[in-house]
Amino acid sequence: MAQVNTCLKRVFTIFNIFFAVVGGVIILLTILSQVLTGLHGAEEMEGRVTGLAILYGVGIVTLVIAGVGAYGAHRESKAALIVFLVCMVIGSLAMLRLGVPAAVARPQVERVLEDKFRSMVPLDKATEDVKDMADTLQTHMHCCGLFSYKDWEGEIPDSCVCNRMEQEEGECEAISYINLFQMKNKYVYSKPCFPMLMYYFLLILDIAIGIIFSLAILALLGMTLSSIMIHQMRHPRSNTLVMTVPAIFTTAPPKYQELHNPPGY
Numbered sequence: 001m002a003q004v005n006t007c008l009k010r011v012f013t014i015f016n017i018f019f020a021v022v023g024g025v026i027i028l029l030t031i032l033s034q035v036l037t038g039l040h041g042a043e044e045m046e047g048r049v050t051g052l053a054i055l056y057g058v059g060i061v062t063l064v065i066a067g068v069g070a071y072g073a074h075r076e077s078k079a080a081l082i083v084f085l086v087c088m089v090i091g092s093l094a095m096l097r098l099g100v101p102a103a104v105a106r107p108q109v110e111r112v113l114e115d116k117f118r119s120m121v122p123l124d125k126a127t128e129d130v131k132d133m134a135d136t137l138q139t140h141m142h143c144c145g146l147f148s149y150k151d152w153e154g155e156i157p158d159s160c161v162c163n164r165m166e167q168e169e170g171e172c173e174a175i176s177y178i179n180l181f182q183m184k185n186k187y188v189y190s191k192p193c194f195p196m197l198m199y200y201f202l203l204i205l206d207i208a209i210g211i212i213f214s215l216a217i218l219a220l221l222g223m224t225l226s227s228i229m230i231h232q233m234r235h236p237r238s239n240t241l242v243m244t245v246p247a248i249f250t251t252a253p254p255k256y257q258e259l260h261n262p263p264g265y
Helices: 005-037 048-075 078-118 126-142 165-167 191-236 255-260
Strands: 172-179 182-189
Touching: 005 048, 005 165, 005 191, 048 191, 078 191, 126 191, 165 182
Parallel strands: none
Antiparallel strands: 172 182
């Protein structure tokens, strides 16, 4: 078995345990995001399924790589450590490739999505798919319209209408509208859907960006530690450099000692 520095071996093992914990946290955060968006009716949010699938995949892959690294450190397996190193190199490049464009595009996301959703109004004249999406959001998130109840113009659906309890809690507003040349009154949700939808979208995006850059930093640290361990396995007999003090810096003996112990010829 190759000789590896014990301290380095312990540090690398602790690193992989922490790396596995990070993978577990990623999976837990993904589950939390899925539950929160599901409870508030954001199942129809564009890119939700893809984003959650990517986060689940990243968490599972992180756990697997951490297991390979821990095995390589415990068994001092050069093959396992090389696999771990290759995964760290690929992972760090992939995380930077994903994280940098996402962080740069983060301020522009809200404006792009707002322009896209504004192109859907008026909702009563939109396609059936858009109407179904709006009805689902309004039912689950207790909101009306994407930006206002006026997005529906003269045909406000029942998914916007509040019940008596919600009216008493102040979540609704009374509106008057004309339908079939008749003036009608309704209590509808006062909150629009787009700000709430945007909040959950940005929540998932911020979590994803934070995870990506955290994994990139951990991957660079893992690359460093695994490279050092592989180097020690390849050169197990390399002696530790011992620095000695040159003789010119040693204190000269006193003169009386030279007379008492004359050098032999």
